[in-house]
Amino acid sequence: MDIIDFHTHILPEIDDGSQSTQESVQLLKMLTEQNVKTVVATPHFHPAAEHLDMFLQRRNEAYNRLIKRSLKYSPRILLGAEVEYYDDICCDIDGLKALCIEGTNVLLIEMPNAKWSEKMTDDILCIAESGEITVVLAHIERYISKQSNKTIKQLLDSGVLMQVNATFFTSVFTKGRALSMLQNGTVHLVGSDCHGISRRPPYIKKAYEIIEKKNGADAVNKLISFSNSLIN
Ligand SMILES: [Fe+2]
Incomplete structure (x- = not known):
């Protein structure tokens, strides 16, 4: 079966990830060497700072710059986004659909790194319960x-999925917790980020x-x- 990297910043010069097309090419080579067959490109989308259309345009431009290179070593690339949570995010289902992983209804959302208010949780539940979008919470270990x-x-009962970063398993400090979360069903997806x-x-x-x-x-x-099963 094909390894999928569900969370990456491989697109060049679009966020704080890859800083050049050359670096993106090298990242794809590294992922190929790790038997990754599909990479989901999830550049940061900050809705308060940028209009959706502008983000999608920048994302397409970055993608086109990358695939213009002759990619001798490249997994399949699917376009997605890491969408920063914003107030009333649940009121914008159509806009969110444009940010789902290409060809799917799967959306990666980054939550605030703090205790969430009831409203924040309700917003996420509201998206999940719409039945139109499958929510994945990015690096839940944070x-x-x-x-x-x-x-x-x-959240779990409503079908919200939890993604963790690969380093959660590789760090000696967090490995034990990562493995037990995996065993108890709190981890659904792994991404390198x-x-x-x-x-x-x-x-x-x-x-x-x-x-x-x-x-x-x-x-x-x-x-x-x-x-x-989520992307094929
Ligand atoms: Fe990320």
Whole structure:
């Protein structure tokens, strides 16, 4: 089965990720060497700072600059976004659909790194319960400990998916927590959240190796198969 990197900043010069087309090409090569067959490009979208149309235009331009290069080593690239949570995000389902991963109704949302208000949680539940969009919360490990168990359960019960970064599994400090979250069903997707070849490079293969070693090959197959079911 194909490894999918669900969260990356591989597009050149669009956010704080890859700073040049050359760096993007090198990142794609690194991902290919890690057996990644599909990369979801998820540049940051800050709705308070930029109009949606402008973001989509910049994203297309960055993508076109990248694919103009002869990509000898490249996984398939799907366009998406890492959408920063904003107030009343749930009132804009049509706009959000334009930000879903290409060909899907799957949307990656970055929540504030603080305890969420009831309103924030309700906004996310509202999107999830619309039945029109599948919400994925980006790098949940950053803020899950700041939320109540009740909040997390509500989100999970409503079908909200949780993405974690590969480094959550590869760091000796967080590996144990990552593996237990995976076992108890709080982790659905893994992404490298890579930003550059030396600054936050991709460690997705290493993460899957750790999962296989500790939780078994079935755990890896289950993760990979689930991620494939979302985008294929
Ligand atoms: Fe990110």
